[in-house]
Amino acid sequence: MTISVSGVTKHFNGGVHALSPLNLQIDTGEFITVVGPSGCGKSTLLRIIAGLIDPTDGSVNKPDTSMGAFVFQDAALLPWRNVQKNAELLMELEDGFSKKERVTKALEVLKQVGLEGFEKSYPHQLSGGMKMRLSLARALVLRPDYLLLDEPLSAVDELTREVLQEEIHTLWKFTKFTAILVTHNVTEAVYLSNRVVVLSPRPGKITHIVDIPFKERDRKLRSSPKFAKLVGEISGKLRNGH
Amino acid sequence: MDIKRKLYFTLPPILVLIIFLLVWSGFSNFIYADMAFLLPSPLIVVQSFISNFGDIFDAAMMTLSEALSGFLLAISIGITSAAIMSQSKLLERSFYPYAILLQTVPVVAVAPLIVLWFGFDERSVIIISLIISLFPIINNTLLGLKSTSINLVELFQMHNSSRFVNFFKLRLPAATPHIIAGMRISAGLSVIGAIVGEFIIGSGNSNGGLGVQVIYAQGRLETALLFALILTATLVGFLFFITVSTLGHQLLRHWHESEIA
Numbered sequence: 001m002t003i004s005v006s007g008v009t010k011h012f013n014g015g016v017h018a019l020s021p022l023n024l025q026i027d028t029g030e031f032i033t034v035v036g037p038s039g040c041g042k043s044t045l046l047r048i049i050a051g052l053i054d055p056t057d058g059s060v061n062k063p064d065t066s067m068g069a070f071v072f073q074d075a076a077l078l079p080w081r082n083v084q085k086n087a088e089l090l091m092e093l094e095d096g097f098s099k100k101e102r103v104t105k106a107l108e109v110l111k112q113v114g115l116e117g118f119e120k121s122y123p124h125q126l127s128g129g130m131k132m133r134l135s136l137a138r139a140l141v142l143r144p145d146y147l148l149l150d151e152p153l154s155a156v157d158e159l160t161r162e163v164l165q166e167e168i169h170t171l172w173k174f175t176k177f178t179a180i181l182v183t184h185n186v187t188e189a190v191y192l193s194n195r196v197v198v199l200s201p202r203p204g205k206i207t208h209i210v211d212i213p214f215k216e217r218d219r220k221l222r223s224s225p226k227f228a229k230l231v232g233e234i235s236g237k238l239r240n241g242h
Numbered sequence: 243m244d245i246k247r248k249l250y251f252t253l254p255p256i257l258v259l260i261i262f263l264l265v266w267s268g269f270s271n272f273i274y275a276d277m278a279f280l281l282p283s284p285l286i287v288v289q290s291f292i293s294n295f296g297d298i299f300d301a302a303m304m305t306l307s308e309a310l311s312g313f314l315l316a317i318s319i320g321i322t323s324a325a326i327m328s329q330s331k332l333l334e335r336s337f338y339p340y341a342i343l344l345q346t347v348p349v350v351a352v353a354p355l356i357v358l359w360f361g362f363d364e365r366s367v368i369i370i371s372l373i374i375s376l377f378p379i380i381n382n383t384l385l386g387l388k389s390t391s392i393n394l395v396e397l398f399q400m401h402n403s404s405r406f407v408n409f410f411k412l413r414l415p416a417a418t419p420h421i422i423a424g425m426r427i428s429a430g431l432s433v434i435g436a437i438v439g440e441f442i443i444g445s446g447n448s449n450g451g452l453g454v455q456v457i458y459a460q461g462r463l464e465t466a467l468l469f470a471l472i473l474t475a476t477l478v479g480f481l482f483f484i485t486v487s488t489l490g491h492q493l494l495r496h497w498h499e500s501e502i503a
Contacts, residue, residue: 052396070400076393079497080415092411093401122496 312371320379386420
């Protein structure tokens with residue numbers, strides 16, 4: 001499940017030049033994070049990879065049969081559906097899931113993300129963190145080959161954010177999808193990824209790719225000196241990125 | 243404590259009503275005592291209501307059924323045409339200006355034409371009621387269908403949903419609050435439309451709806467009956483509005499900000 005981005009550029013109609021020619025190879029099962037200053041085109045890159053918008057030049061190659069899922073910044077839930085019905089949504093849109101299968105899988109994935117007991121609640125009754133859990137559950141229930149995450153934790157508080165990072169890591173480790181995360185939070189990038197891609201301000205181009213060598217990702221890692229050193233290094237690159 | 247709170251909310255408007263009725267009685271009994279046909283006292287209005295209850299009730303039922311037909315037609319035609327316009331910018335640009343004309347055309351002036359075309363009967367009344375209540379439904383539905391959150395649209399796009407699925411699973415449910423807002427405006431308008439329609443066909447029949455009875459009562463200077471009819475017409479409109487509001491509340495109470503306590 002290699003995704004390759006080759007020579008991708010993007011000019012918007014209004015004349016905004018969002019991305020310079022950009023090449024990137026994402027390997028199967030890899031967790032890669034794109035960081036960059038606001039407005040550098042990182043979300044645009046993610047949407048181009050998703051196939052939601054077309055690049056002006058260049059192309060994105062991924063296997064035809066691959067299934068992708070997108071996790072949006074604001075959770076993007078359907079407010080008129082309860083938690084369980086939200087978890088079933090993508091299985092309704094994609095063919096090949098029977099009604100019974102949808103229910104079983106939805107209940108299973110809700111349990112997995114800790115939303116058991118909230119099946120009949122409505123999104124407005126959930127906290128920000130729970131909404132994001134539901135959004136992740138909705139995507140993961142499809143067993144996607146790749147998951148695209150667009151600043152999924154930017155709207156939750158610091159404590160919830162760390163807990164959710166750990167949960168995303170666990171989900172990734174056990175369900176083995178390829179993940180591409182966009183964030184402006186360097187700590188989050190270092191904690192979750194195998195590689196961190198640093199983009200320059202608009203028009204975004206890759207200035208650095210940093211390998212993250214950690215084997216174990218637990219709470220202790222966050223307070224270790226080598227973790228702090230990498231975070232500092234990438235923050236520095238982000239600041240001098242042009 | 244609870245009863246106290248309830249009184250706190252219900253007592254002031256009731257007091258206002260009582261004072262209003264007292265002032266009204268005072269005017270009609272003392273100041274206009276020799277011109278009772280201009281301003282009959284509330285008591286006489288109630289008496290007239292009771293003694294004419296059978297006729298008023300029949301007339302109200304007739305107006306109600308005409309308004310309901312006009313309203314239901316407006317809902318189905320309004321939602322359908324908004325749905326069609328929401329499917330393409332070209333369709334919207336082609337037809338929306340004419341939808342606005344529905345709103346700006348003086349219904350009272352068009353009504354005689356409608357009656358010429360469709361006859362001096364219920365059909366014309368229903369069509370006039372339809373014309374007056376159609377625009378708020380088209381306008382609000384269209385706005386609702388176009389205001390779907392961009393992230394949700396992208397989510398559906400990501401999973402290759404068809405236009406059909408997109409409409410029924412996303413755009414239409416997302417537009418319900420707007421549609422209901424439109425329906426609430428149209429509910430009252432449809433009753434007004436029916437009464438305007440009845441005015442126009444009125445002279446011909448003596449046993450028509452409330453509008454017909456109003457013309458009839460005015461012609462015979464039965465002011466008390468006139469008051470009773472006006473009151474009834476207002477109540478019918480109010481009943482319509484409350485029904486639509488309750489229905490809307492049932493539909494939205496789980497999820498829309500406007501209905502979540």
